[in-house]
Amino acid sequence: MRILILGGDGYLGWPAAMHFAAAGHTVQAVDNYARRRIAEENNAQPLFATPELEQRARIFQAGSDHRVEAVIGDCADYGFLAGAVRSFSPDAIIHLAEQPSAPYSMMDFEAARYTLNNNLNTTFNVLWTIHEHAPQCHLIKLGTMGEYGTPDIDIEEGWIDISHKGRSDRFLFPRQPGSLYHTSKVFDTDLIWFYVRTWGIRCSDLMQGPVYGLFTEQSKQRPELLPNFHYDDLFGTVLNRFVVQAAAGVPMTVYGKGSQVRGYLNLVDTLQCLTLAAGNPPGEGELRILNQFTETFSVVELAERVKAAAAGLGMAADIKHIANPRKEREEHYYNPRSDGFKALGLKPHLLTADVLAEMIDYAVSLSDNIDVSRIHPRFAWS
């Protein structure tokens, strides 16, 4: 298969590029380094520096029989994206080319405007490019479980049948996102659904929960191929932040009560889900939505697990509750479905003590790099 990965320098994009190349696919990875730029501008550098995309691709190729073609460019620029799609002629486009930080989207006017415009225009360009240059191409789009928010009813996979006053119809599951970033992903879904109906595009929209982890098959013996690993308040997902705090010997900072529940998954399962989606394309004019997570935890449960894993390594990891910078319900019902990927064959890698110990160990080995001041939330969301 010819697979074009947009956002191929990212936490998910780079491991995905290597993963698909190693599986024998022809892979082109595109990135504009926006995440690197934002991290530099905001003192939010990852735990260790990673080579730029073109260099990573050279390192990967030198140590394997596989190749990732790296292309630097901005997918929000239609001329660039259309040229890339025309020349590469993909069977599938994995669209990860978005500003991925919810806190950044709530930081100030400029960050909010950038998030809104970058994410929506990139998705708009991807849809138009497929329509004009690759109408049979399968769009695999990364959405987020955060699009749904925390409703008081079970969260289905994308759609819901509503009965109302004796009649019924099927709709997109109602969305109530908690940040401007998540709102931009709701817009993506709505925009995709509109053009899927209008043009008959085939799309898998993957509603992913927060991802944790570091090592994948291609990087575990070669640290220079690891993805960027953020632990800061902007880009660091919660479990990765806790692991770094534990490694640094500072308390794990839980936002508010920590009873907020979300669905999580290991980075290796993100790759498995992308593979399953790519291997099972939906039909023409079909928008297939899959919820992408393997387990649900409250924030406090995550902290307790890290604490236990750290204890197993002879380390003390404390938990400290701090004022919640986010505007979110701390006590809420949460029962999301995730049957679709199981039906396609997903074999989950669960959050075991071993998984956590491996992450903590690695963070400890880099503890000189840790700047704990980057972890504390620097602003409130309202």
Place this chain on the structure above:
Amino acid sequence: MRILILGGDGYLGWPAAMHFAAAGHTVQAVDNYARRRIAEENNAQPLFATPELEQRARIFQAGSDHRVEAVIGDCADYGFLAGAVRSFSPDAIIHLAEQPSAPYSMMDFEAARYTLNNNLNTTFNVLWTIHEHAPQCHLIKLGTMGEYGTPDIDIEEGWIDISHKGRSDRFLFPRQPGSLYHTSKVFDTDLIWFYVRTWGIRCSDLMQGPVYGLFTEQSKQRPELLPNFHYDDLFGTVLNRFVVQAAAGVPMTVYGKGSQVRGYLNLVDTLQCLTLAAGNPPGEGELRILNQFTETFSVVELAERVKAAAAGLGMAADIKHIANPRKEREEHYYNPRSDGFKALGLKPHLLTADVLAEMIDYAVSLSDNIDVSRIHPRFAWS
């Protein structure tokens, strides 16, 4: 009240500016002339030329005791908008500053991109401006009934209680828009709801059906104060198109079967609804959604009414079905509620033969201006 009208040169904006000024309010009208520019570029000029906003305001002031302050600028430019809001200090902002044509949004890539970016960034800027410079200001936003599409269940006013697997919650009513323009209005509603929750803004979001009509209290004796009246395939709403076709003695062109049902209202009732909304602001952090129409008709019913009114004037108006350029259900259930404005005191002006005869008469008086080639749809939507 100090009322800032964004899009004050438009079909609704200019009559609203005069209406609120005549009622004793302090009115500033802002426009960037985008609709005039798009009409010029696409051979979609209105039935008669209208003076530009500043000149209209002078004519209005010369013939009355009232004043509309005209300001030319682009609300998608945050610096401009923030300056206008800071200096005017409005109690209410009536936000009509959007690219209003569904067909234009489906014409090509550039028109689609402009619609998406103009509409979303303008709404984004309005919300940020209120947050930063006028937090108590009441935002009155023009949405569209087209956000809902044509679901198989009754359309409620903005919200719906959903029971699902033994639990229930309240959500925004599901949206399924039929054009990219309508999709941009769905985004507006979602963006407004997000920032209303986050910042406590007060907002009335008015889901309006297609508007017809021409004369309002302020313009009926002074034709130079009439709003722009479009009858072309881009900006012309369906009833206004039929009236002009009848006046020109050419068949009224019905898209497909013409059994598509929508909720309609007279321009004078738009003014009445805006007045009722402005006089009854919602509380802080409340998003009040009102459906804004007075009667529902199928397209064929509208054509039959124009035919009958024309016959009353001794004119023959034929009906001709043409291929539907839109992608829409022609046979569908449609039962939208509109209780909110009735409860606030709306007294509807219905679509009588007299109303139609007055419109046809006026169009006949300008029949030398009519270019019937502008009416035929110039492209299909998919």
